Amino acid sequence: MSGSNTAEQWNRLWSNASCRLEELKFGVAKAEKSLVWSSITNALEGEKIPSLSVIEIGAGSGTVGAVFAKHGAQVTVLDYSEEALNVNTALFESLGLKQESIISDALRLPSSLMGQFDVAMSFGLAEHFEGDDRASIIKAHFDLCRPGGLVVLTVPNRYCFPYRMWKARREFFGKWHFGLEVPFSRSELLSICQSLGATECNITGSSFVASLHFVFPFARWKRSIEKRVLKNRRFDPNRIAQETTSILGAYLGYALLLVARKPSS
Numbered sequence: 001m002s003g004s005n006t007a008e009q010w011n012r013l014w015s016n017a018s019c020r021l022e023e024l025k026f027g028v029a030k031a032e033k034s035l036v037w038s039s040i041t042n043a044l045e046g047e048k049i050p051s052l053s054v055i056e057i058g059a060g061s062g063t064v065g066a067v068f069a070k071h072g073a074q075v076t077v078l079d080y081s082e083e084a085l086n087v088n089t090a091l092f093e094s095l096g097l098k099q100e101s102i103i104s105d106a107l108r109l110p111s112s113l114m115g116q117f118d119v120a121m122s123f124g125l126a127e128h129f130e131g132d133d134r135a136s137i138i139k140a141h142f143d144l145c146r147p148g149g150l151v152v153l154t155v156p157n158r159y160c161f162p163y164r165m166w167k168a169r170r171e172f173f174g175k176w177h178f179g180l181e182v183p184f185s186r187s188e189l190l191s192i193c194q195s196l197g198a199t200e201c202n203i204t205g206s207s208f209v210a211s212l213h214f215v216f217p218f219a220r221w222k223r224s225i226e227k228r229v230l231k232n233r234r235f236d237p238n239r240i241a242q243e244t245t246s247i248l249g250a251y252l253g254y255a256l257l258l259v260a261r262k263p264s265s
Helices: 007-014 017-032 035-044 063-070 082-094 132-144 161-172 186-195 208-214 218-233 247-252
Strands: 053-057 074-079 100-103 117-123 145-156 199-205 255-261
Touching: 007 082, 017 035, 017 063, 017 082, 035 063, 035 117, 035 145, 035 199, 035 255, 053 063, 053 132, 063 074, 063 082, 063 117, 074 082, 082 100, 117 132, 132 145, 132 186, 161 208, 186 199, 186 255, 199 247, 208 247
Parallel strands: 053 074, 053 117, 074 100, 117 145
Antiparallel strands: 145 255, 199 255
């Protein structure tokens, strides 16, 4: 088991990210073609995005929040890392987008935020908790939503074996820098959501084939080749294809994607 997570740890990880602004902007373009975004728009079922109030918690750079802002939503980003919020602000400003930044622990949310949002989401947050806090962090998403609001989150999949092998190898060689990270199973996510009375609860997963980059050396080779061959086209959004998944990915892909509704009453 890796160590605990602190704001100081994440500040160190984010401290040099602002120099990768073009890469982060490319990440926003990828997010707009992601399975996450297509699942969100399907779940919204015609709701007008410019009318929505959205919060991304444990936001990091906030790429999905930026996609919402690009489509006109009112976006709040929350993180307990000041460096992450600095990077987030720089990214939004570079894209001509607006957001509200809040520095806060996701398990100790300001009461003024409760029930204020149409969408509450996180991507790579809940797995950094253990014990009862795992249910508490997911409950925090529902607490932030208005009745009938949408909760969206992704977490690593306990049964994605390429990811588990990669993580174990990095931990063994002392190269793991992400503190405590405990992946979820579909059954654990469903159990927590059922205990919260969630409705329209749907779980899918990212492509299993895409997860193979965790164990094959091709990912490193691919980045090296892209730098040499693509050069100025490396971060060209026209290169991005729409992300898809399959039945295999739904159960063995790296990321489990949860989309659920807070009860209306």
